[in-house]
Amino acid sequence: MRTPRKIADQYRAMVSSIGFYPAIIITLFMLFAMVLANIEYQSWVMRIKQAWPVLFVTDVDTAKTLLSILAGGLISLTVFSFSMVMVVLNNAAATLSPRVLPGLISNKAHQYVLGMYLGSIVFTLLTLMNIHTKGETLQTPALGTFFALAIGIYNLVLFVFFIHSISRSIQVDSVLNTLFAQTNKQLQNLIAYQDPRIAAAVPDYSDWYRLKSPRAGYFKGVHTHQLCKLLAQHELRMVAEVEPGFFCVEGFPYLALDRDISADEELCEQIHKCSVFYIEEYIGDHYSYGLRQIAEIAIKALSPGINDPGTAVKAIDMLSILTIARLHVADHNYTLLNTEQQQSPLLWFYEPSLASLLEENFDPIRHYGCNDTTVLVNLIEALKNILFVCDYNKEYTQALYRYVQATVYDAEHCIDNPYERARINRMLTRMNEVANKRGDDIHFSLDDKEAGPTIAMHN
Numbered sequence: 001m002r003t004p005r006k007i008a009d010q011y012r013a014m015v016s017s018i019g020f021y022p023a024i025i026i027t028l029f030m031l032f033a034m035v036l037a038n039i040e041y042q043s044w045v046m047r048i049k050q051a052w053p054v055l056f057v058t059d060v061d062t063a064k065t066l067l068s069i070l071a072g073g074l075i076s077l078t079v080f081s082f083s084m085v086m087v088v089l090n091n092a093a094a095t096l097s098p099r100v101l102p103g104l105i106s107n108k109a110h111q112y113v114l115g116m117y118l119g120s121i122v123f124t125l126l127t128l129m130n131i132h133t134k135g136e137t138l139q140t141p142a143l144g145t146f147f148a149l150a151i152g153i154y155n156l157v158l159f160v161f162f163i164h165s166i167s168r169s170i171q172v173d174s175v176l177n178t179l180f181a182q183t184n185k186q187l188q189n190l191i192a193y194q195d196p197r198i199a200a201a202v203p204d205y206s207d208w209y210r211l212k213s214p215r216a217g218y219f220k221g222v223h224t225h226q227l228c229k230l231l232a233q234h235e236l237r238m239v240a241e242v243e244p245g246f247f248c249v250e251g252f253p254y255l256a257l258d259r260d261i262s263a264d265e266e267l268c269e270q271i272h273k274c275s276v277f278y279i280e281e282y283i284g285d286h287y288s289y290g291l292r293q294i295a296e297i298a299i300k301a302l303s304p305g306i307n308d309p310g311t312a313v314k315a316i317d318m319l320s321i322l323t324i325a326r327l328h329v330a331d332h333n334y335t336l337l338n339t340e341q342q343q344s345p346l347l348w349f350y351e352p353s354l355a356s357l358l359e360e361n362f363d364p365i366r367h368y369g370c371n372d373t374t375v376l377v378n379l380i381e382a383l384k385n386i387l388f389v390c391d392y393n394k395e396y397t398q399a400l401y402r403y404v405q406a407t408v409y410d411a412e413h414c415i416d417n418p419y420e421r422a423r424i425n426r427m428l429t430r431m432n433e434v435a436n437k438r439g440d441d442i443h444f445s446l447d448d449k450e451a452g453p454t455i456a457m458h459n
Contacts, residue, residue: 025115183290
């Protein structure tokens with residue numbers, strides 16, 4: 001017997017599959033073909049055919065030829081479109097990041113187009129099978145042939161849209177803009193949902209009972225509504241101590257409860273069933289996945305094989321904007337079962353701290369771009385912008401200052417050109433001005449080196 005957890009995992013795999021929407025559309029086309037076959041020769045349909053004879057094919061040979069051409073053409077169109085999808089996925093994995101593949105595969109527009117192709121083929125073949133003999137005459141499915149032709153023309157329009165969409169989906173700017181919009185939407189939804197007064201009342205869970213992970217895997221979150229009902233039923237409060245994306249080994253304590261429930265094995269199993277573990281990273285699950293995918297695109301752009309610092313700079317700017325939005329999210333998020341009646345949360349989540357976001361997303365960019373002055377200058381400017389809008393939170397400001405110091409250290413050891421060091425120093429001066437306006441006695445700078453050889457200018 002399948003457990004609810006396995007059912008949930010299979011549902012997630014099925015919905016995110018490239019064949020999910022095509023399977024639904026094919027089924028609908030099969031039903032549509034059956035309906036047309038049943039009403040094809042009814043009296044009211046025959047009257048419509050007689051009233052509009054120009055729209056309907058009555059000759060059997062013409063209908064067979066038309067349906068055969070449509071079926072063959074749609075099969076060729078489908079093969080070509082699937083081939084393009086595979087090429088796009090390979091190029092995206094090679095030039096962008098393998099983590100963006102789940103988002104490209106689950107693109108609803110592309111699934112719809114492929115579903116229309118396959119559904120149209122099935123519909124056309126079923127209509128072709130509906131040409132049969134009644135008595136001594138062959139009956140032509142004129143109504144089915146008309147719809148097959150109309151659907152075929154519509155598929156040609158979809159093919160033009162598909163070519164345009166698939167060519168844009170691999171462009172790095174389009175991918176970055178999509179990732180940024182989806183991640184920003186996740187953050188804005190969290191900001192709109194949170195009540196600062198409730199978010200500030202985090203319970204002290206240091207002495208709570210720890211529930212251990214039932215298996216190894218990446219913790220993606222919990223089924224909040226189902227879990228909140230379970231907690232309310234047993235009068236429990238819970239804190240998820242690990243952040244989304246954390247890899248849990250079997251037996252790792254990842255949930256904290258305000259009461260020891262070790263004796264109630266059934267309740268422990270029910271709570272475990274509400275936990276979600278899987279490998280893929282979908283932005284709709286948590287904003288940190290979008291930040292990570294943007295950072296990995298920047299890292300890939302800095303690789304010697306691609307060498308595209310402009311993309312890295314744009315990604316850094318996007319990361320800075322999203323990090324600024326993260327500052328408005330409480331470090332501990334919560335979920336209310338009933339937002340109108342419930343005042344105290346039963347379920348709390350640990351959000352990634354600013355320090356961890358800087359380390360996970362900016363560290364690789366700083367490491368691979370430490371020899372590129374443009375990347376370092378833009379990185380320092382991004383940190384300056386975050387500091388400029390940062391609230392007076394000592395933990396946040398200290399994390400930013402430590403990271404600026406790490407960037408200065410890399411620049412000190414990797415950049416020797418005096419002109420480039422001067423560029424970095426000018427940006428550090430602006431950073432110091434922002435810090436001093438906040439009342440922080442901070443001073444960042446690179447050591448002065450010799451100006452280099454003197455160049456004589458002649459008229």
